[in-house]
Amino acid sequence: MPTASPGAGPRLDSVEIKVTFSDADAAAAIGTLAPDHGGARRRVYFCEALARSRVPGDLPLLNAGVILRLRDGGGRGGDVTARLRPCRRSRIGDRWLDFRAQGPDSFGLTGDWSGEHRTLSASFTTDCGSAAVAAVASGARQPLWALSERQRAFLADCADVVVAAGPLDVLGPVRSVRWEGVRLDHHEVTLESWTLDGPRPLRRLEVCERVPPQGAEVVQASLTALLRRQGLDPAPGRGPKTRDVLEALTHGARPPQRTF
Numbered sequence: 001m002p003t004a005s006p007g008a009g010p011r012l013d014s015v016e017i018k019v020t021f022s023d024a025d026a027a028a029a030i031g032t033l034a035p036d037h038g039g040a041r042r043r044v045y046f047c048e049a050l051a052r053s054r055v056p057g058d059l060p061l062l063n064a065g066v067i068l069r070l071r072d073g074g075g076r077g078g079d080v081t082a083r084l085r086p087c088r089r090s091r092i093g094d095r096w097l098d099f100r101a102q103g104p105d106s107f108g109l110t111g112d113w114s115g116e117h118r119t120l121s122a123s124f125t126t127d128c129g130s131a132a133v134a135a136v137a138s139g140a141r142q143p144l145w146a147l148s149e150r151q152r153a154f155l156a157d158c159a160d161v162v163v164a165a166g167p168l169d170v171l172g173p174v175r176s177v178r179w180e181g182v183r184l185d186h187h188e189v190t191l192e193s194w195t196l197d198g199p200r201p202l203r204r205l206e207v208c209e210r211v212p213p214q215g216a217e218v219v220q221a222s223l224t225a226l227l228r229r230q231g232l233d234p235a236p237g238r239g240p241k242t243r244d245v246l247e248a249l250t251h252g253a254r255p256p257q258r259t260f
Contacts, residue, residue: 010089013099015111015216016121017223019207020241026193026205029232033207034191038177042073044186044194045136045172046246047143052166059246064161067242068168070133070146073178078133079125082155085112085240086119091158096122096190104128105150109211113220114240124154136170143168171249187223194245202248203240 021029045240047068052060061068069084084091092109095250099107104127112121135141144152144164146189155163179191189209196202211219 003040011109012120012213013108014109014210015095015113015213017209017211017216017220018112018114018240019227019234020114021207021232021254022206022244023203025232029190029192029205029207029227032230032232033182033184034179035182038179040073040076042071042076042176042178043133043137044135044176045170045174046165046242046249047168047170048095048250049163049166050250052167057247059243059250061161061163062243063248064159066155066159066161066163068143068163070128070136070143072130072133072137077131078128079211080133080151081123081125082147082151083123084158085121087122087158088160089120090248091160092122093157096124096154096158099150103253105148107154108189110210110241111216113216115234122158124151126151137173139170143170144239146230171246174245174249184223185226187219189223194241196245196248200248200251202245204244206238206241 012064047070048062052058065084065086067081067085069081069083070078072078087109094108097109101107105124107122107124108128110121110123112119127146128146132141132146134144136143144204147155152164165172173198175195177193178196182189182191187209187256189207192206194202194204194206207223209219209223
């Protein structure tokens with residue numbers, strides 16, 4: 001199925017406007033914004049290729065724009081996402097531009113906006129089931145086993161690094177609480193808290209609003225102003241929470257990691 005009508009621009013499914021709060025600011029933002037009830041609790045794991053590191057603290061997959069994430073819990077089974085961020089549109093061939101969803105697989109191209117930082121993100125998610133996530137987390141299975149055939153093909157075609165070139169490390173879990181459909185004035189947002197315990201505890205809260213590309217600048221300015229009126233002002237330049245958490249997971253504030 002074609003992705004755009006004649007004369008339309010390149011495919012962009014939506015823009016995700018993200019505002020991230022850290023540690024004490026995250027706790028304050030949760031107290032102000034999160035509902036008193038609910039919140040889906042999940043365990044989040046990431047995969048990295050630490051054996052390819054050239055210097056301590058290097059994150060070879062993340063630095064190449066590849067994020068491999070597994071989630072389990074919250075009454076939703078398990079899923080695994082292969083994300084390219086930043087994504088080079090020139091690497092995404094027609095096979096993937098024409099694909100949206102089939103069976104357990106879904107693919108999307110989104111603008112990822114955090115303050116003035118804007119990038120293209122390509123995300124390929126498959127519903128793999130809780131048992132598959134548990135098998136990888138426990139070390140019974142290799143991380144790539146949980147990926148669908150399409151996801152592996154997507155990474156082989158589009159990533160700037162060969163993901164399957166060597167062993168992968170499973171990092172986590174990170175404790176996640178997610179509130180969807182939260183109304184903030186005329187905005188509808190998703191709130192997601194990520195927490196790591198230990199000698200170097202870490203907490204991040206991400207406020208995310210998914211909107212059509214047209215008019216996204218106006219929505220971003222409105223959401224930012226709304227948060228500031230409530231006394232919530234994220235640190236300038238604070239980007240997505242993934243790098244912060246991966247750096248913590250590989251620098252002493254982590255549960256044991258499994259290598260394959």
